[in-house]
Amino acid sequence: MSSFPPTTIISKITPRGEIAAVTALKWLREMMLIREFELRCMQAYQDKKIGGFCHVYIGQEAVAVGTLAAIEASDPVVTAYRDHGHALARGMDPRHCMAEMFGRIGGCAKGKGGSMHMFDRANNLFGGHGIVGAQIPLGIGLAFATKYEDEVINGGTSKRVTLAYLGDGALNQGSVHEAKNLAGLFNLPVIIICENNGYSMGTAISRGTTMGHDIASKALGYGFEGVVMNGMDVLETYTAMKELVDRVRATSRPAFVDMRCYRYKGHSMSDPRKYRTREEEERYEADDPIGRLKAHLEGRNALTEDDFKAMQRDVRTQVRESVEWAEQSPPAPVSDLYRDVYRERWGPYTGSSDPEMLGGSENQAGFAATDPKADLL
Amino acid sequence: MTTATMREIEFRDAVREAMSEEMRRDKRVYLLGEEVAQYNGAYKVSKGMLDEFGPRRVIDTPISECGFAGMAIGSAMMGLRPIVEFMSWSFSLVAADPILNNAPKMLYMSGGQFGCPIVFRGNNGAGGQLGSTHSWAVEGLFSNVPGMKMVIPSNPYDAKGLLKTAIRDDDPVFFLESERLLSMKGEVPETEYLIPFGQARTARAGTDCTIVSFGRPVNLCLEAAESLEKEGISCEILDMRTIRPLDAGAIVRSVKRTGACVVVDQSWSFGSPGSEVAALVHRECFDDLDNYVHRVHTADVPAPYAYDLEQEYLPNARRICEAVRSCLYKA
Secondary structure, three states: OOOOOOOOOOOOOOOOOOOOHHHHHHHHHHHHHHHHHHHHHHHHHHOOOOOOOOOOOOOOHHHHHHHHOOOOOOOOEEEOOOOHHHHHHHOOOHHHHHHHHOOEOOOOOOOOOOOOOOOEHHHOEEEEOOOOOOHHHHHHHHHHHHHHHHHHHOOOOOOOOEEEEEEHHHOOOHHHHHHHHHHHHOOOOEEEEEEEOOEEOOEEHHHHOOOOOOHHHHHHHHOOEEEEEEOOOHHHHHHHHHHHHHHHHHHOOOEEEEEEOOOOOOOOOOOOOOOOOHHHHHHHHOOOHHHHHHHHHHHOOOOOHHHHHHHHHHHHHHHHHHHHHHHHOOEOOHHHOOOOOOOOEEOOEEOOEOOHHHOOOEOOOOOOOOOOOOOEO | OOHHHEEEEEHHHHHHHHHHHHHHHOOOEEEEEOOOOOOOOOOOOOOOHHHHHOOOOEEEOOOOHHHHHHHHHHHHHOOOEEEEEEEEHHHHHHHHHHHHHHOOOHHHHOOOOOOOOOEEEEEOOOOOOOOHHHOOOOHHHHHOOOOOEEEOOOOHHHHHHHHHHHHHOOOOEEEEEOHHHOOOEEEEEOOOOOOOOOOOEEEEOOOOEEEEEOOOHHHHHHHHHHHHHHOOOOEEEEEOOEEEOOEHHHHHHHHHHHOOEEEEEEEEOOOOHHHHHHHHHHHHOOOOOOOOOEEEEEOOOOOOOOHHHHHHHOOOHHHHHHHHHHHOOOO
16 A cells, blocks of 8 residues: 555455444444434534534544444543544433534533533543644543553552544644653553544645555554554454454553544535545445445345334434434523633632533532632632 | 741752652652652652652653643543643643643533643743743743643742642642742641642731732742831732632732732733732722832843843842832832
């Protein structure tokens, strides 16, 4: 592969494991949910119900579903701004995800984060981060913390693996370089997954990254392994990922993944995609990860066309209901503006509380009802 | 507190005692930074801590401020309580994204889900002929950001009590020390104490003019007040201890008594804690003031290397005296 995006479709980089049909059907539904969710996001964005920036995950569904299926619920996850797919695949209720984008109080971050900042403590999702690359130092910090908790505080052995996602556009950020060095130096159990869709916004990887055809080899420079995976086939993604996760869990050594994938839509909602050809897009669309899994399941006689259509109807209903739920959730009240700035209440800051998604309880227990620090700025 | 439990220790010892006591109390607390472990601290603040706590909790990092600050923030999201030592706050600028974009905003952007209980600490302000890149006073630059707390002790006693509070605080704390104060000796009790944030200390009581200051310059204010007393001018000095939260009530109460206010702040004047205090006093004490609030800042230029220029660049007792006299129409 001398250049990427390649003109041939990636396939069979790794073998598919033996995946139970019931599991594969579950993944199919998850991928379809993400796609339907993203299509409705695009629609809502056009209707101006979603503001700011919005980056959809269409085409990359197999990456989030396949990689997150390979870890445990207690494993921390952090990602960049194209994060709706990770939030849903990690288990966030699509109602809270949609309400967040609508800026409603029922959103996962009460409408304070928006599309790029999905957080879900119950599912160990530590964001959604908007600054390119910034989530990788945080991600190695999550791995540092799991190792520290397991070993220093609890006196056992490191048990958890952190997944930290970035796009190929983040590869050249200094923060990512620093984090990779620290991960290697401190033996942190983290897998840094580069969702390599070939484009940093409008810049093809070959135009912005040295060794763009083989970014996995760069991991060697930090003293850990780099693995190329197919992110367009969830069965392959999962199989390769599971093997790597097991290894990282056992060795507590970091790893890097060059996850080859493709985004079907633009970088954001305002991207006319003039930097690539329609032919290239069509080639990848013909190799759709949802279509691939559907064909696979049909070949195993585990799915009929009617089953698929029923699943599609089911997913559409769920997403439509999420949109309706989000629309009915009240806008974030102005009184909430000064909440969640500090845990502690002082001056104009009124403490913090969990979002509705987590039960909405106060985070700072027992502060005085009348503010004793009223004259503090 | 009986004087029997008092002893005199250096500022750096006070900082070390605060960290060590909190690390003994809470295993979630750890220290990381450049040269903090095997080298015993670039300024010997963490001397002996590696021996006591081991390399899992006192961690040498490469010169990689953005990376290790971000790493520590990630660990704080998981509930650890890191202390990040910047050898100098000047070097924190390459970590601006994690310390300004992540730590202070995490709670808000996650809708209350993830706090960031972390302390960033290190030397702030001119160390002495280090040139402009190494002489940053970051008060004005960083205190602009909501979500963080900023602490700036002027003496060993406050350093220890405030740092212990900082480590126990659930929000990110920027703790500004001074290379010029590390060898300063002061009385510190052997028994445990904590100093709450947002409570100014009256460093000197007086009747003619309120001097509001932060950190090391408080000591210059004391020097100035001594000489002004000989001229018959009685100064009240407020050591604010914390910039966020700011004890606005203490400032207002004092200025309402004295009718005059001088602010001494070692950051540049434009958009600074000094300008914030001036705005506050003009608003809250408008009818009590006999003159506008006078301000003494670092000169509005990059820090010079040459000794004499640097002396003139920094706030000093002479400039403070001039400001107080001018404020009282005695110039």
